[in-house]
Amino acid sequence: MAFATITPNALTINSFDAAGAVFTALTAQGTNFGATFKMDARRYLIIAKNDNDDTPASLLSAAVDTWGVYDTDHYPGTVTTQTFTATTLANGDIARIGYTLDAEAATVDCTVVKNATKWSLTGVVSEDLSIVIEKLVASPNTITVKAVMDAGEGAPTLTIDTIIEIKATNFLKIHTGEFGVNDLIQQPFAGESYLYLELESYYFKKLANTGGYADMAKTIAHGITMNEKGYCFITGTEDVSVAVFEMI
Amino acid sequence: MANFVELTVKNVSINAFAAAAEVFASVATNGESSATFGAYFKMDDAGAKYLLVARNKDSANADETITVYAGNGAQGVKDITLTTLGFGEYTYTCLDSGRFKYVASNGGYCDLAKTIPHNVSGLSEKGHVFISGTSADTTLAVFKLV
Numbered sequence: 001m002a003f004a005t006i007t008p009n010a011l012t013i014n015s016f017d018a019a020g021a022v023f024t025a026l027t028a029q030g031t032n033f034g035a036t037f038k039m040d041a042r043r044y045l046i047i048a049k050n051d052n053d054d055t056p057a058s059l060l061s062a063a064v065d066t067w068g069v070y071d072t073d074h075y076p077g078t079v080t081t082q083t084f085t086a087t088t089l090a091n092g093d094i095a096r097i098g099y100t101l102d103a104e105a106a107t108v109d110c111t112v113v114k115n116a117t118k119w120s121l122t123g124v125v126s127e128d129l130s131i132v133i134e135k136l137v138a139s140p141n142t143i144t145v146k147a148v149m150d151a152g153e154g155a156p157t158l159t160i161d162t163i164i165e166i167k168a169t170n171f172l173k174i175h176t177g178e179f180g181v182n183d184l185i186q187q188p189f190a191g192e193s194y195l196y197l198e199l200e201s202y203y204f205k206k207l208a209n210t211g212g213y214a215d216m217a218k219t220i221a222h223g224i225t226m227n228e229k230g231y232c233f234i235t236g237t238e239d240v241s242v243a244v245f246e247m248i
Numbered sequence: 249m250a251n252f253v254e255l256t257v258k259n260v261s262i263n264a265f266a267a268a269a270e271v272f273a274s275v276a277t278n279g280e281s282s283a284t285f286g287a288y289f290k291m292d293d294a295g296a297k298y299l300l301v302a303r304n305k306d307s308a309n310a311d312e313t314i315t316v317y318a319g320n321g322a323q324g325v326k327d328i329t330l331t332t333l334g335f336g337e338y339t340y341t342c343l344d345s346g347r348f349k350y351v352a353s354n355g356g357y358c359d360l361a362k363t364i365p366h367n368v369s370g371l372s373e374k375g376h377v378f379i380s381g382t383s384a385d386t387t388l389a390v391f392k393l394v
Binding site: 199 | 262263270301304328333334336342348394
Protein backbone atom coordinates (compact mmCIF):
# COMPACT_ATOMS: atom_id res chain seq x y z
CA MET A 1 0.00 0.00 0.00
CA ALA A 2 1.20 3.49 -0.71
CA PHE A 3 0.03 7.03 -0.52
CA ALA A 4 -2.48 7.90 -3.21
CA THR A 5 -1.17 9.67 -6.28
CA ILE A 6 -3.39 12.56 -7.33
CA THR A 7 -3.60 13.78 -10.89
CA PRO A 8 -4.37 17.52 -10.68
CA ASN A 9 -7.44 18.67 -12.58
CA ALA A 10 -6.54 21.19 -15.27
CA LEU A 11 -8.92 24.16 -15.16
CA THR A 12 -10.65 25.13 -18.37
CA ILE A 13 -11.98 28.62 -18.95
CA ASN A 14 -15.60 28.96 -20.01
CA SER A 15 -16.14 25.29 -20.82
CA PHE A 16 -17.07 22.31 -18.71
CA ASP A 17 -14.63 19.54 -18.06
CA ALA A 18 -15.91 16.05 -18.87
CA ALA A 19 -17.90 14.68 -15.95
CA GLY A 20 -16.03 12.37 -13.63
CA ALA A 21 -14.36 12.08 -10.25
CA VAL A 22 -12.33 14.93 -8.81
CA PHE A 23 -11.71 13.80 -5.23
CA THR A 24 -9.03 11.25 -4.34
CA ALA A 25 -9.13 9.50 -0.97
CA LEU A 26 -6.02 9.52 1.20
CA THR A 27 -4.67 6.00 1.41
CA ALA A 28 -2.73 4.27 4.15
CA GLN A 29 0.97 3.67 4.32
CA GLY A 30 1.53 2.01 7.65
CA THR A 31 -0.28 4.16 10.17
CA ASN A 32 -0.26 7.28 7.97
CA PHE A 33 -2.92 8.28 5.49
CA GLY A 34 -1.72 10.48 2.67
CA ALA A 35 -1.57 11.52 -0.93
CA THR A 36 0.92 13.21 -3.19
CA PHE A 37 0.82 15.08 -6.46
CA LYS A 38 3.38 16.41 -8.92
CA MET A 39 3.62 20.18 -8.52
CA ASP A 40 4.42 21.33 -12.05
CA ALA A 41 2.43 24.58 -11.87
CA ARG A 42 2.97 27.57 -9.63
CA ARG A 43 -0.34 27.48 -7.83
CA TYR A 44 -3.08 24.95 -7.05
CA LEU A 45 -6.55 25.10 -5.58
CA ILE A 46 -7.12 22.38 -3.00
CA ILE A 47 -10.53 21.25 -1.77
CA ALA A 48 -10.52 18.63 0.97
CA LYS A 49 -13.57 16.89 2.38
CA ASN A 50 -13.89 14.74 5.45
CA ASP A 51 -16.55 12.08 4.91
CA ASN A 52 -16.34 10.77 8.46
CA ASP A 53 -19.99 10.44 9.39
CA ASP A 54 -19.58 9.01 12.85
CA THR A 55 -22.28 10.77 14.75
CA PRO A 56 -21.60 10.97 18.47
CA ALA A 57 -24.48 11.36 20.86
CA SER A 58 -25.68 14.88 21.47
CA LEU A 59 -24.38 16.57 24.58
CA LEU A 60 -27.92 17.78 25.19
CA SER A 61 -30.32 15.33 26.82
CA ALA A 62 -33.10 16.75 24.66
CA ALA A 63 -33.72 19.63 22.33
CA VAL A 64 -33.97 22.99 24.00
CA ASP A 65 -37.54 24.22 23.84
CA THR A 66 -38.42 26.50 21.03
CA TRP A 67 -37.86 30.07 21.93
CA GLY A 68 -38.03 33.31 20.11
CA VAL A 69 -35.16 35.28 18.73
CA TYR A 70 -35.46 38.89 19.57
CA ASP A 71 -33.81 42.20 19.13
CA THR A 72 -31.09 41.97 21.73
CA ASP A 73 -31.64 45.55 22.73
CA HIS A 74 -34.74 44.32 24.50
CA TYR A 75 -34.16 40.61 25.13
CA PRO A 76 -30.56 39.93 26.06
CA GLY A 77 -30.97 36.20 26.40
CA THR A 78 -32.89 33.19 27.61
CA VAL A 79 -31.94 30.83 30.42
CA THR A 80 -33.11 27.29 30.26
CA THR A 81 -32.50 24.16 32.30
CA GLN A 82 -31.14 21.24 30.40
CA THR A 83 -28.73 18.39 30.97
CA PHE A 84 -25.59 19.25 29.06
CA THR A 85 -22.71 16.81 29.24
CA ALA A 86 -19.81 19.06 28.44
CA THR A 87 -17.15 17.37 30.50
CA THR A 88 -15.24 15.98 27.51
CA LEU A 89 -15.15 19.28 25.65
CA ALA A 90 -11.88 21.11 25.76
CA ASN A 91 -10.70 24.53 24.75
CA GLY A 92 -10.20 24.56 20.97
CA ASP A 93 -12.47 21.58 20.22
CA ILE A 94 -15.18 22.00 17.65
CA ALA A 95 -18.83 21.62 18.60
CA ARG A 96 -21.52 21.28 15.96
CA ILE A 97 -24.81 22.92 16.91
CA GLY A 98 -27.84 21.40 15.21
CA TYR A 99 -30.69 23.88 15.12
CA THR A 100 -34.02 24.50 13.48
CA LEU A 101 -34.63 28.04 12.33
CA ASP A 102 -38.09 28.79 11.02
CA ALA A 103 -38.74 25.07 10.44
CA GLU A 104 -35.51 24.62 8.49
CA ALA A 105 -32.90 22.33 10.06
CA ALA A 106 -29.24 23.23 9.74
CA THR A 107 -25.93 22.96 11.55
CA VAL A 108 -23.18 25.37 12.45
CA ASP A 109 -19.70 24.52 13.68
CA CYS A 110 -18.13 26.58 16.43
CA THR A 111 -14.97 26.52 18.46
CA VAL A 112 -15.23 25.68 22.14
CA VAL A 113 -13.80 28.22 24.55
CA LYS A 114 -13.32 26.82 28.03
CA ASN A 115 -11.81 28.40 31.10
CA ALA A 116 -11.95 27.57 34.78
CA THR A 117 -15.53 28.72 35.21
CA LYS A 118 -17.43 28.06 32.00
CA TRP A 119 -17.72 26.60 28.54
CA SER A 120 -18.77 28.94 25.76
CA LEU A 121 -19.88 28.12 22.19
CA THR A 122 -20.68 30.73 19.56
CA GLY A 123 -22.17 29.65 16.25
CA VAL A 124 -22.48 32.30 13.56
CA VAL A 125 -25.61 31.46 11.60
CA SER A 126 -25.67 34.51 9.36
CA GLU A 127 -24.60 38.13 9.21
CA ASP A 128 -27.53 38.97 11.42
CA LEU A 129 -27.78 36.00 13.77
CA SER A 130 -25.44 34.22 16.15
CA ILE A 131 -26.20 31.52 18.70
CA VAL A 132 -24.34 31.75 21.98
CA ILE A 133 -24.45 28.86 24.46
CA GLU A 134 -22.76 29.11 27.82
CA LYS A 135 -22.57 26.66 30.68
CA LEU A 136 -21.00 27.25 34.04
CA VAL A 137 -18.72 24.45 35.18
CA ALA A 138 -20.31 24.59 38.61
CA SER A 139 -23.89 24.30 37.28
CA PRO A 140 -24.14 21.02 35.41
CA ASN A 141 -27.78 21.32 34.42
CA THR A 142 -28.09 24.96 33.53
CA ILE A 143 -27.09 26.45 30.24
CA THR A 144 -27.70 29.89 28.86
CA VAL A 145 -28.76 30.14 25.26
CA LYS A 146 -28.76 33.51 23.66
CA ALA A 147 -29.49 34.64 20.15
CA VAL A 148 -27.58 37.72 19.11
CA MET A 149 -29.47 39.30 16.28
CA ASP A 150 -29.36 42.65 14.61
CA ALA A 151 -32.22 44.93 15.48
CA GLY A 152 -35.06 45.02 13.02
CA GLU A 153 -34.43 41.59 11.55
CA GLY A 154 -37.73 40.13 12.70
CA ALA A 155 -38.45 37.38 15.19
CA PRO A 156 -37.86 33.92 13.72
CA THR A 157 -38.29 30.82 15.87
CA LEU A 158 -35.29 28.74 16.81
CA THR A 159 -34.72 25.37 18.45
CA ILE A 160 -31.36 24.03 19.56
CA ASP A 161 -31.68 20.35 18.65
CA THR A 162 -28.25 18.91 19.28
CA ILE A 163 -24.73 19.81 20.29
CA ILE A 164 -22.15 17.32 19.04
CA GLU A 165 -18.49 17.17 19.88
CA ILE A 166 -16.22 16.86 16.85
CA LYS A 167 -13.23 14.62 17.34
CA ALA A 168 -10.12 16.69 17.86
CA THR A 169 -7.94 13.95 16.36
CA ASN A 170 -9.11 14.44 12.77
CA PHE A 171 -6.64 16.54 10.84
CA LEU A 172 -5.29 17.53 7.46
CA LYS A 173 -1.68 18.53 6.98
CA ILE A 174 0.07 19.92 3.92
CA HIS A 175 3.77 19.38 4.34
CA THR A 176 6.17 22.20 3.66
CA GLY A 177 8.92 21.97 1.07
CA GLU A 178 12.51 22.98 1.65
CA PHE A 179 11.75 26.69 1.08
CA GLY A 180 8.69 26.62 3.25
CA VAL A 181 8.67 27.37 6.93
CA ASN A 182 5.81 25.51 8.52
CA ASP A 183 3.44 22.74 7.59
CA LEU A 184 -0.17 23.81 7.20
CA ILE A 185 -2.28 21.94 9.72
CA GLN A 186 -6.02 22.00 10.27
CA GLN A 187 -6.90 20.18 13.46
CA PRO A 188 -9.54 19.27 14.24
CA PHE A 189 -10.92 18.75 10.75
CA ALA A 190 -14.60 18.25 11.46
CA GLY A 191 -16.41 15.25 9.98
CA GLU A 192 -18.71 15.98 7.05
CA SER A 193 -17.06 19.30 6.31
CA TYR A 194 -14.71 20.90 3.81
CA LEU A 195 -11.43 22.81 3.70
CA TYR A 196 -10.16 24.83 0.75
CA LEU A 197 -7.20 27.02 -0.12
CA GLU A 198 -4.79 28.01 -2.85
CA LEU A 199 -1.38 26.49 -2.49
CA GLU A 200 1.89 27.97 -3.73
CA SER A 201 4.51 25.59 -5.00
CA TYR A 202 7.24 27.87 -3.67
CA TYR A 203 6.43 26.85 -0.11
CA PHE A 204 5.08 23.33 -0.49
CA LYS A 205 7.00 21.68 -3.30
CA LYS A 206 9.75 19.27 -2.37
CA LEU A 207 12.92 20.41 -4.10
CA ALA A 208 15.17 17.56 -3.16
CA ASN A 209 14.89 13.87 -2.58
CA THR A 210 15.80 13.87 1.07
CA GLY A 211 14.08 10.67 1.87
CA GLY A 212 12.03 12.24 4.61
CA TYR A 213 8.76 11.83 2.85
CA ALA A 214 9.86 8.83 0.87
CA ASP A 215 10.06 7.14 4.23
CA MET A 216 6.36 7.78 4.70
CA ALA A 217 5.25 7.30 1.16
CA LYS A 218 7.65 4.49 0.32
CA THR A 219 6.37 3.93 -3.15
CA ILE A 220 3.89 5.56 -5.42
CA ALA A 221 1.35 3.40 -7.16
CA HIS A 222 2.54 0.61 -9.43
CA GLY A 223 5.41 -0.21 -7.11
CA ILE A 224 7.77 2.49 -8.38
CA THR A 225 10.11 3.63 -5.65
CA MET A 226 9.40 7.25 -5.03
CA ASN A 227 11.62 10.25 -5.52
CA GLU A 228 9.78 13.05 -3.71
CA LYS A 229 11.51 15.86 -5.62
CA GLY A 230 8.85 17.99 -7.31
CA TYR A 231 5.98 16.58 -5.29
CA CYS A 232 3.65 17.98 -2.65
CA PHE A 233 2.68 15.74 0.27
CA ILE A 234 -0.62 15.75 2.08
CA THR A 235 -1.42 13.65 5.12
CA GLY A 236 -4.52 13.33 7.22
CA THR A 237 -6.90 10.84 8.68
CA GLU A 238 -9.09 8.15 7.22
CA ASP A 239 -12.17 9.31 5.31
CA VAL A 240 -10.45 12.45 4.02
CA SER A 241 -10.26 12.98 0.27
CA VAL A 242 -8.72 15.78 -1.72
CA ALA A 243 -9.37 17.49 -5.05
CA VAL A 244 -6.50 19.37 -6.66
CA PHE A 245 -7.04 21.93 -9.43
CA GLU A 246 -4.13 23.33 -11.39
CA MET A 247 -4.51 27.11 -11.63
CA ILE A 248 -4.36 28.73 -15.03
CA MET B 249 -43.14 31.76 -4.59
CA ALA B 250 -40.13 29.58 -4.78
CA ASN B 251 -36.86 31.05 -5.82
CA PHE B 252 -33.63 30.10 -7.37
CA VAL B 253 -31.07 29.60 -4.64
CA GLU B 254 -28.37 32.20 -4.13
CA LEU B 255 -24.97 30.56 -3.88
CA THR B 256 -22.55 31.75 -1.24
CA VAL B 257 -19.25 32.36 -2.99
CA LYS B 258 -16.31 30.89 -1.07
CA ASN B 259 -13.34 33.23 -0.91
CA VAL B 260 -10.08 31.34 -1.21
CA SER B 261 -6.90 32.37 0.61
CA ILE B 262 -3.32 31.61 -0.32
CA ASN B 263 -1.53 29.09 1.89
CA ALA B 264 -4.20 29.26 4.59
CA PHE B 265 -7.12 26.92 5.21
CA ALA B 266 -10.71 28.06 5.12
CA ALA B 267 -13.31 25.70 6.59
CA ALA B 268 -16.97 25.18 5.86
CA ALA B 269 -19.48 22.57 6.96
CA GLU B 270 -20.75 22.47 3.39
CA VAL B 271 -19.65 24.09 0.16
CA PHE B 272 -22.24 22.60 -2.20
CA ALA B 273 -25.83 23.81 -2.48
CA SER B 274 -28.67 22.29 -4.50
CA VAL B 275 -30.25 24.27 -7.28
CA ALA B 276 -33.85 25.20 -6.41
CA THR B 277 -37.04 25.33 -8.41
CA ASN B 278 -38.57 28.62 -9.40
CA GLY B 279 -41.97 27.07 -8.70
CA GLU B 280 -43.40 27.58 -12.15
CA SER B 281 -45.70 24.94 -13.63
CA SER B 282 -42.92 24.13 -16.06
CA ALA B 283 -40.29 24.27 -13.39
CA THR B 284 -36.76 25.44 -13.90
CA PHE B 285 -34.18 24.56 -11.28
CA GLY B 286 -31.46 27.09 -10.82
CA ALA B 287 -29.05 29.13 -8.80
CA TYR B 288 -27.23 32.40 -9.06
CA PHE B 289 -24.33 34.15 -7.44
CA LYS B 290 -23.01 37.68 -7.21
CA MET B 291 -19.88 38.15 -9.29
CA ASP B 292 -18.83 41.27 -7.51
CA ASP B 293 -15.19 41.69 -8.41
CA ALA B 294 -13.81 42.95 -11.69
CA GLY B 295 -11.20 40.69 -13.20
CA ALA B 296 -11.63 37.95 -10.60
CA LYS B 297 -11.74 34.28 -11.49
CA TYR B 298 -14.50 32.05 -10.25
CA LEU B 299 -14.32 28.26 -10.15
CA LEU B 300 -17.69 26.53 -10.50
CA VAL B 301 -17.84 22.89 -9.37
CA ALA B 302 -21.01 20.87 -10.00
CA ARG B 303 -22.00 17.45 -8.68
CA ASN B 304 -24.92 15.10 -9.32
CA LYS B 305 -25.84 13.77 -5.89
CA ASP B 306 -28.71 11.40 -6.67
CA SER B 307 -28.53 7.95 -8.22
CA ALA B 308 -32.26 7.67 -8.93
CA ASN B 309 -32.26 9.97 -11.90
CA ALA B 310 -30.63 9.98 -15.26
CA ASP B 311 -27.73 12.24 -16.09
CA GLU B 312 -28.19 15.83 -15.07
CA THR B 313 -27.83 18.74 -17.46
CA ILE B 314 -26.17 21.89 -16.24
CA THR B 315 -26.16 25.22 -18.05
CA VAL B 316 -24.37 28.46 -17.30
CA TYR B 317 -26.19 31.26 -19.06
CA ALA B 318 -24.39 33.82 -21.15
CA GLY B 319 -24.46 37.32 -19.69
CA ASN B 320 -25.76 40.30 -21.60
CA GLY B 321 -22.44 42.08 -22.04
CA ALA B 322 -20.52 42.27 -25.29
CA GLN B 323 -18.92 38.84 -24.76
CA GLY B 324 -22.07 37.14 -23.55
CA VAL B 325 -22.72 35.30 -26.76
CA LYS B 326 -23.37 31.69 -25.83
CA ASP B 327 -24.47 29.51 -22.91
CA ILE B 328 -22.32 26.54 -21.93
CA THR B 329 -24.03 23.22 -21.23
CA LEU B 330 -23.02 19.76 -20.07
CA THR B 331 -25.65 17.05 -20.49
CA THR B 332 -23.84 14.06 -19.03
CA LEU B 333 -23.37 14.71 -15.32
CA GLY B 334 -23.90 11.19 -13.95
CA PHE B 335 -24.54 10.09 -10.38
CA GLY B 336 -21.66 11.00 -8.10
CA GLU B 337 -19.80 12.72 -10.89
CA TYR B 338 -18.32 16.20 -10.83
CA THR B 339 -17.59 18.76 -13.48
CA TYR B 340 -15.94 22.14 -13.19
CA THR B 341 -15.09 25.26 -15.12
CA CYS B 342 -13.45 28.61 -14.57
CA LEU B 343 -15.88 31.40 -15.44
CA ASP B 344 -15.00 34.72 -17.06
CA SER B 345 -17.14 37.67 -16.02
CA GLY B 346 -17.17 39.06 -19.55
CA ARG B 347 -18.89 35.95 -20.84
CA PHE B 348 -21.35 35.18 -18.06
CA LYS B 349 -21.96 38.21 -15.86
CA TYR B 350 -25.14 40.22 -16.31
CA VAL B 351 -24.19 43.83 -16.79
CA ALA B 352 -27.74 45.17 -17.09
CA SER B 353 -31.05 44.21 -15.56
CA ASN B 354 -33.39 43.51 -18.43
CA GLY B 355 -35.78 41.17 -16.70
CA GLY B 356 -34.79 38.08 -18.60
CA TYR B 357 -33.70 36.07 -15.64
CA CYS B 358 -35.74 38.02 -13.14
CA ASP B 359 -38.60 36.17 -14.71
CA LEU B 360 -37.00 32.90 -13.67
CA ALA B 361 -35.55 33.94 -10.36
CA LYS B 362 -38.53 36.04 -9.27
CA THR B 363 -37.31 37.06 -5.85
CA ILE B 364 -34.27 36.51 -3.75
CA PRO B 365 -34.74 34.98 -0.29
CA HIS B 366 -36.33 36.91 2.58
CA ASN B 367 -39.10 38.11 0.29
CA VAL B 368 -37.11 40.88 -1.29
CA SER B 369 -38.88 41.12 -4.59
CA GLY B 370 -37.57 42.28 -7.90
CA LEU B 371 -34.14 40.69 -8.09
CA SER B 372 -31.96 42.77 -10.36
CA GLU B 373 -29.83 40.36 -12.33
CA LYS B 374 -27.16 42.97 -12.88
CA GLY B 375 -23.90 41.67 -11.49
CA HIS B 376 -25.10 38.08 -11.19
CA VAL B 377 -24.39 34.82 -12.99
CA PHE B 378 -27.25 32.35 -13.54
CA ILE B 379 -26.98 28.57 -13.66
CA SER B 380 -29.64 25.92 -14.15
CA GLY B 381 -29.78 22.17 -13.56
CA THR B 382 -32.24 19.42 -14.40
CA SER B 383 -33.41 18.94 -10.83
CA ALA B 384 -32.45 19.59 -7.23
CA ASP B 385 -29.97 16.72 -7.56
CA THR B 386 -27.58 19.18 -9.16
CA THR B 387 -25.41 20.74 -6.48
CA LEU B 388 -23.04 23.63 -7.04
CA ALA B 389 -20.09 25.24 -5.32
CA VAL B 390 -18.44 28.51 -6.33
CA PHE B 391 -14.94 29.56 -5.30
CA LYS B 392 -13.56 33.03 -5.86
CA LEU B 393 -9.92 32.53 -6.70
CA VAL B 394 -7.10 34.77 -5.61
